[in-house]
Amino acid sequence: MDILVINGPNLNMLGIREPDIYGRETYEDLVALCERTGAELGCGRIEVYQSNHEGDLIDKIQEAYGTFDGIVINPAAYTHTSVGILDALKAVALPTVEIHISAVDRREAFRQISYVRDACIATVTGEGLDGYAHAMRILVEHIDGKDA
Ligand code: DQA
Numbered sequence: 001m002d003i004l005v006i007n008g009p010n011l012n013m014l015g016i017r018e019p020d021i022y023g024r025e026t027y028e029d030l031v032a033l034c035e036r037t038g039a040e041l042g043c044g045r046i047e048v049y050q051s052n053h054e055g056d057l058i059d060k061i062q063e064a065y066g067t068f069d070g071i072v073i074n075p076a077a078y079t080h081t082s083v084g085i086l087d088a089l090k091a092v093a094l095p096t097v098e099i100h101i102s103a104v105d106r107r108e109a110f111r112q113i114s115y116v117r118d119a120c121i122a123t124v125t126g127e128g129l130d131g132y133a134h135a136m137r138i139l140v141e142h143i144d145g146k147d148a
Contacts, residue, residue: 001143002045003136004068005034006060008076009052014101014129021102025129034072037133041140054078054085061088070139071096072132079104079114089119095142098123099135 007030010017015026031048038046047068051057057078064071071094075085079100089096096119103126104111117123122138124131 001041001043001070001140002068003038003043003047003139004060004064004071005046005048005132005136006057006071006073006075007048007050008057008074008078011074011076012050012052023101023128030129030132033129034132034136037136041136043136043140054082058084058088061085061092064094065092068094070094070143072099072135072139073097073116073120074099074101074132075116079116080110082115086115086119089116095139095146096120097135097139097142099131100125101128101131102126 012027014022014030015024027050034048035046049060051060057075061071071089073096075082078085098114098116098120105125114123121142122135124135124138127134
């Protein structure tokens, strides 16, 4: 099973940006966690991608069509604004889990709107970086369940 993990804007600044909200672990730590989790879950290819640009994120989602079995996505700020990312997820129609490091539902009102959620089988919030491992597990169990 091949999984693509997509990260949106400013997540490359993990460890530096607002550590009281996002913690002190770095983006490199996040990549290592996703790779380790993929190995533990018996996955094949795990690619972890980050971009600060909406169009690049959309291109990456489109590239996943026919090449990955599922997507874990933290669209970051684009969660709350991007119909384009929602439409791309709907277009490729791969099982997708939405993940947020912080508890977005307990933050500002504008963070409680998620455009992408409509295209996702589940959402994980407020679990820090460990939420990525949780999201990957949900995705793998969902895909395994469909194959069974
Ligand atoms: C975030 C929450 C978003 O509201 C914010 O814009 C981010 C990160 C999170 O992982 O908690 O950049 O997606």
